[in-house]
Every structure is written in C-alpha cells, then in structure tokens.
Amino acid sequence: MKLSNRILDMQESPVRKLVPIATKVKKQGKKVLHLNIGQPDIKTPDVFMDAINAYDTSIIKYSFSQGEPTLINAIRDYFKRDDILFDEDDVIITNGGSEALTFTAIATCNFGDEILIPEPFYTNYNGFTKAVDVKLVPITTKAEEGFHLPSKNEITKLITDKTRAIMFSNPGNPTGTVLSDAEMEMIKEIALENNLYIISDEVYRGIAFDGLNSRSMGELDGIDENLIIIESVSKKFSACGARIGSILSKNKQLMKNILKLAQARLCVATLEQVGAAALYQLVPSYLESVKDEYEKRRDIVYETLNHIPGVVCEKPTGAFYVVAKLPVDNAEAFVIWLLEEFDVDGETIMLAPAEGFYATEGLGVDEVRIAYVLNSADMQRAMAILKQGLIAYNK
Ligand SMILES: Cc1ncc(COP(=O)(O)O)c(C=O)c1O
Incomplete structure (x- = not known):
C-alpha cells in the first residue's frame, strides 16, 4: 500500500529516535540519566x-x-x-x-x-x-x-x-x-x-x-x-x-x-x-522559584562544559537547554557509544544529537543538546560522566 510523500519525508524525532537503545541498555541493568528530553523532574504543583x-x-x-x-x-x-x-x-x-x-x-x-x-x-x-x-x-x-x-x-x-x-x-x-x-x-x-x-x-x-x-x-x-x-x-x-x-x-x-x-x-x-x-x-513567586532552580542547574552544566577541552558553548540565558559543540566527529555516534559502551559505576547519560535541530544540511553534526532537567546532584554526576566519556572516547 502507498504512503503519502508528506509522511515519508517526515524525519523521526532526534530526541526520541535513540530511545530503543536506551531501553535496551536499561534492560541490561545500566542506569541512564536522561538529558535528551525536556521532561523536567520538578514536582507538578499540588x-x-x-x-x-x-x-x-x-x-x-x-x-x-x-x-x-x-x-x-x-x-x-x-x-x-x-x-x-x-x-x-x-x-x-x-x-x-x-x-x-x-x-x-x-x-x-x-x-x-x-x-x-x-x-x-x-x-x-x-x-x-x-x-x-x-x-x-x-x-x-x-x-x-x-x-x-x-x-x-x-x-x-x-x-x-x-x-x-x-x-x-x-x-x-x-x-x-x-x-x-x-x-x-x-x-x-x-x-x-x-x-x-x-x-x-x-x-x-x-x-x-x-x-x-x-x-x-x-x-x-x-x-x-x-x-x-x-x-x-x-x-x-x-x-x-x-x-x-x-x-x-x-x-x-x-x-x-x-x-x-x-x-x-x-x-x-x-x-x-x-x-x-x-x-x-x-x-508569580512560584515561577520565580522554578527559574532559580534551573539557573542553579544551568551553572553546573555550563561550568563543567567550560572546563572540558575542545567543547564550545555560550552560556545559555533561558529555558533549560544548552547546545554544545563537542570534540567528536559525529555527535550521534558518540551518544550511541555513551549508551552502549560506556558507564561510570553502572550509570551513563543520554543526550540529543543536535543535527536534527538544523534545517541546513551538515550543520550540528558535532553538537548535542543537553536538557538540564534533573536535580543538581544528578546533573553533577551526569556532567562528570560526560567529561570522562569524552576522554575515553577520544582515546
Ligand atoms: C519550543 C517548544 N514549543 C512547543 C513545545 C511543545 O510542548 P507541549 O506540546 O508539551 O506543550 C515544546 C516541547 O518541548 C517546545 O520545546
């Protein structure tokens, strides 16, 4: 049966398309910290x-x-x-x-x-x-x-x-x-x-x-x-x-x-x-407190990224994302490697390859989007995993 050109031309969500790999490694017992999707861990107000x-x-x-x-x-x-x-x-x-x-x-x-x-x-x-x-x-x-x-x-x-x-x-x-x-x-x-x-x-x-x-x-x-x-x-x-x-x-x-x-x-x-x-x-004070929490997390992420040799990123000033250029040829391959091949004490991270966020072909191939949607302690561990992962990958 035929499908429409419109649907065939549609890309898979780059945020979600690697989820089956994450699901597989989680079944094998690995813990995955999800920085790939904008799903905050903050409690929905009562x-x-x-x-x-x-x-x-x-x-x-x-x-x-x-x-x-x-x-x-x-x-x-x-x-x-x-x-x-x-x-x-x-x-x-x-x-x-x-x-x-x-x-x-x-x-x-x-x-x-x-x-x-x-x-x-x-x-x-x-x-x-x-x-x-x-x-x-x-x-x-x-x-x-x-x-x-x-x-x-x-x-x-x-x-x-x-x-x-x-x-x-x-x-x-x-x-x-x-x-x-x-x-x-x-x-x-x-x-x-x-x-x-x-x-x-x-x-x-x-x-x-x-x-x-x-x-x-x-x-x-x-x-x-x-x-x-x-x-x-x-x-x-x-x-x-x-x-x-x-x-x-x-x-x-x-x-x-x-x-x-x-x-x-x-x-x-x-x-x-x-x-x-x-x-x-x-x-309004509720939204102020949410903003303060994300600002704290932004600082953790930016501080770490800023100290990893070869990483290029500007300090983000809003939302809860940052796009970082990594010292790798292909960010998607690195994201898959982090999931399948790497862990620190049984734990790894999942990032979103940034290529799918661009319409211009060839842009974003070496970039990832990091969503700082986890609490400060988890973000700190996640960023340490990223730092060690980059060192191991480039060896
Ligand atoms: C910029 C932007 N607009 C719209 C949406 C859609 O949000 P929702 O459909 O959950 O309201 C998102 C979700 O991530 C977003 O990041």
Missing part, C-alpha cells in the same frame, strides 16, 4: 490534582471547543500581569503547544508556503509543518554568537513571495537564548514591512537567568493582526503530560478560523483543563 479532585461532576462531558472558560480566563489573567490584554475570544485551548503550532501552520499557510525560523530550532517544528507541506526556511544562528539573530538585511534576504510567517521560541529550545529587546523590535519591523505573521512560541517564558526578563511579544504595540502566541503548561508548570496549551491572538479573523479546527477535533480533555486553570492562578 493545585493541579487538588483542583481535579475537587471538580464535582458525575459525567466527564465534552468541553467547549474553544476551551473551558475558567482556563481561558486564568490565561488572560496570567498575561494581564504584564499588561497584555486579551479578550475571551482571543484564546483557544489546545492539546499542548504542539497542537497550537499545528493549527497555526494550517491556518496561516497554503501547501508550499514558507516560514522563516532561526536554526537550530525545536525539532518538532519540522513535523508540524511537514504534515501540511509547509517549508521551514532557516535563519542560521551560531554558537559563537550565542545563537542571536543575524542582521535585518540577512533575514529579509530570505523572504520570498511564499513567506507567510516568522516563527521562533523565546527563550529558545534548543539554544537557551533569550531574545533582546532590539531583536524583538527587529522581528516586528520585518513582519510589518513584509506582511508576515509572527509566531512567538513562549512555552518557556519566565525561565530566564542573570536578571534577564524574557518578555512576551505581546508587549509590543502595532502587531495585533500579525502576532500569534503559543502557550503551554508543560514546561513552566512541569506538567508535560497534562497536554494543555493555547493559541493567543488579537487577529479576530484568524481566531475565528482556527476555531473551526478546534471544533473538528471537538475539545481538549476536560479534567486537565480544570487542573491547568489552577496552575495559571499560582502566584
């Missing part, structure tokens, strides 16, 4: 389950296609803290940020259209866009430049009559880079001058270090028609399995049309929305 337990119903009914009003209003209040005001119909609840991104690609692009994106980028953007035959056009950024954007001129050179949007995650996955105010203004100018949507993936917003403030694009004036914000509880509230995200935009026409997609898939799980509403009502 209010999530408390709200679900207190939800009094005898039938788990379909929710509204747009989402539960209590959750929609909790998200509006979360943005209001930064003086960003959304109407009720400016928000649609989705199955994670993932579905928000898929809906956005479907609603903004025709087959063959293009979206500009700084690379390296969150690898599943490939999947969301490939599924609807949209091409990602990379704006290459470099480790040596802290993965900051190139000049406006460099970016506008990439715009064609098929370009529909500029998309990015801020703070960045996998780079850990937080956009500066000047970069945000530049994106706004490019979008306005070229009539592009701005798809601002803010699922890591608030996780920014060294006193930096990871601002929302929603704080900028004059882009109401262009701006689409992607939100999620997965990372900031350590609730990846809740699968609650949202799309926010003041472009009424766009939201009216995205609602058709939401209606076609009926609704998002009712109980998880109840829990998520409670998460968004947590006081």
